[in-house]
Structure formats: C-alpha cells, structure tokens
Amino acid sequence: MSSYQFRADPAADETGPVIFMFHGTGGDENQFFELARQLLPGVRRVAPRGDVSEQGALRYFRRTGEGVYDMDDLALRTKAMTAFVREQAGTASRVIGLGYSNGANILASMQFANPDLFDQAVLMHPLIPFAPPAQDYSGRKVLITAGRRDPIAPASATQVLADYFTANGAQTNLAWHEGGHELRQDELTAIQAFL
Numbered sequence: 001m002s003s004y005q006f007r008a009d010p011a012a013d014e015t016g017p018v019i020f021m022f023h024g025t026g027g028d029e030n031q032f033f034e035l036a037r038q039l040l041p042g043v044r045r046v047a048p049r050g051d052v053s054e055q056g057a058l059r060y061f062r063r064t065g066e067g068v069y070d071m072d073d074l075a076l077r078t079k080a081m082t083a084f085v086r087e088q089a090g091t092a093s094r095v096i097g098l099g100y101s102n103g104a105n106i107l108a109s110m111q112f113a114n115p116d117l118f119d120q121a122v123l124m125h126p127l128i129p130f131a132p133p134a135q136d137y138s139g140r141k142v143l144i145t146a147g148r149r150d151p152i153a154p155a156s157a158t159q160v161l162a163d164y165f166t167a168n169g170a171q172t173n174l175a176w177h178e179g180g181h182e183l184r185q186d187e188l189t190a191i192q193a194f195l
Contacts, residue, residue, distance in 0.1 A: 017094035022103025060106035137170035
C-alpha cells in the first residue's frame, strides 16, 4: 500500500475514466484539481502530493541540481508511484496522466517503466535528461506541451522526447507556445482537445 497524501473524488463509478494529476515543484495536490474538472467534466480525479521536500518545495523525486536527477531515487519513487496509480485506478476504463514540470517528469518515468500504465498522458514542460529505454507504446497517446523559450526544459530536449515517443509507437502530439516554463491558455486549449 502506498503512503502518499492525495486528494481524490469519491469513486462513484470504478469503471469510468480516471485522471491522475502530478504537480510541479512547489505545488501540491490542489494545483490541477479544479482544472481537471474543466478539461474533462465527469472524470474521476486523483492527485497525489509529492513526498520529497527541496528546501520546503514539494517534489516527486530528488535531484542534485537543476536538470540533474538522483537516478536511484527516481527509480525507487517511480516504482512507488506506479503502485499507487495501479491501486487507485482499479478497473478504470481509461487511465489518464497529467503532469507539469517535475510532475511531468515522474509521469514520463512511469511510462518508461510501464508502457501499459496510462492510456493517455499529458506532459507539460517535461525535462528528461537521459535516454529512456525502447518500449512499445502502440495504442497509447501522448501530448507534450512546451515553451520555445523555456529556460528549464529546453526546446531541443522536448523535441527529442517527442521523437522518442513517436519512434516507439505512441500517437504523439507536440503543442508549443512562444513563452517559457509557464502554462498558457493555448496550451490548456490543446490539452482539452487532446483529452
């Protein structure tokens, strides 16, 4: 059993779609809870809180510097979060993941380890500074949203990640805006259309 603090809707319908939301560094389980209802009315929502503190800011795994991940910690926490997702998803007909920044990174890490876990994934401003393993993402859908001038998640790294998912069989969409690491309205519009 997982020990994450989380916020969730009561599971009125265990077999309906469920969306898991993963916050960015310094966010919490409330960051995208209401947004998910706007994006996909009627979906069951589950939002786990990151259990790593970086000078008081909540995250999902440790890092030793900007863009430098503690890979052992990432592997352990990916495994723990995967167990949490499987437990909470139950018999859901569709499992959706939505993550921003650090939340997008833990979501992507779960996908790399378990290609069957999410039917659809929205990775907002991810940064994956390592080469993921080849996997079969046939039948899976991935949307990556990003800023062309993002100082934290460079456009080149975003393109490499999109190419990875495409090369491994995922139906991949990439939605750019002209800004940086912030979320913009056109991004949210692209997410709504994708879902």
